[in-house]
Amino acid sequence: MTIESKIYEGQFGNFIITQEDRKEVMIYRLGLALAGVSFAVGILLFLWLDFTPIIDQVLTILFALFIMSLGVSLQKIHIYLKPLHNTLKVFWLIGTISTIVFAINSQGYLVNFIKNQPLSLLGIGFIFASLTGIFIKEAFCFNRIESKILSFMIPSLLLGYMMDIFPLKLEQFLLTTWGILFLVFLMGKSIQEISPDIGDKSVFEYLKNQSKNNIN
Secondary structure (H helix, E strand, O other): OOOOOOEEEEOOEEEEOOHHHHHHHHHHHHHHHHHHHHHHHHHHHHHHOOOOHHHHHHHHHHHHHHHHHHHHHHHHOOOOOHHHHHHHHHHHHHHHHHHHHHHHHOOOOHHHHHHHOHHHHHHHHHHHHHHHHHHHHHHHHHOOHHHHHHHHHHHHHHHHHHHOOOOHHHHHHHHHHHHHHHHHHHHHHHHOOOHHHHOOHHHHHHHHHHHHHHHO
């Protein structure tokens, strides 16, 4: 029996997982991998090298790669509730537009701008809200401990930074922990079976039909 023809029993009927479904999951994971690695490298450069204009521009490029890769993952992630999925994409869009505006205003020295203007995260932070949404989904679906920690840590760190309530050492510790846990999460995803990321396709079909019936 081929992969395409394997029949799964879902909550609302049987379904098959196609090669296209598997391709979408691989793109989702690859996007997250690029986002996580670029973010971790950025943290390493930011914390361990002297902060120079060149480093700032390199960090801006890495952040741009992080944003684009995350956007790809958000397009391919499988979430049963379409309104929630659309909300995460809207968050990403708001954060991306904010980042572009601030990057232009700072002439490419985005990180220095964020350091001097913490409240800029009120706009840029929507990107991290969309990432947090992914971690919440992963924690709910797969009970991943690192996802649970990141779901709480990311908004806590951002709010603490904007309100200037955390000491520098704690911020650096939380940022480092964020990078490490992100990589741990990626390692777990790399060895996870593909079918759980696809989910129960009968649920998607049921919700789609319900939406059509409500419109009619």
